[in-house]
Amino acid sequence: MRLKQIxxxxxxxxxxxxxxxxxxxxxxxxxxxxxxxDTIDFGVLRLIVDNPEKALHVLSENGFTASQTEVLGVE
Structure with a gap:
């Protein structure tokens, strides 16, 4: 299934x-x-959430740099 990853x-x-x-x-x-x-200075947190659009909005409003990509999920 296709999922949106933050x-x-x-x-x-x-x-x-x-x-x-x-x-x-x-x-x-x-x-x-x-x-x-993570590395010494920075990290990349990858999330699958129930509402990716809302998550992006909340994170951006609070000063986080975030992006969305489509990924394939396997159960």
């Missing part, structure tokens, strides 16, 4: 992942899956 670019510092999940939770966006790849 990629969020984060500074690699304490609390950034918690901030993203709090913002999405407060907005009523539910996480279905996540993956995090």
């Amino acid at each position: 990629s969020v670019f984060l500074e690699n510092k304490a609390g950034r992942l918690a901030e993203v999940t709090r913002l999405l939770g407060d907005a009523g966006v539910n996480l279905r899956a996540l993956s995090l790849a």
Whole structure:
């Protein structure tokens, strides 16, 4: 099945992942899956959520750099 994946670019510092999940939770966006790849300075958080458009809007409004791509999901 085709899914929309949100990629969020984060500074690699304490609390950034918690901030993203709090913002999405407060907005009523539910996480279905996540993956995090990090380096010393930055990381890329990849999310599958139940409402990708709302997630992008919330993240952008709060200063996060995020993009959306289409991926294939397998059950």
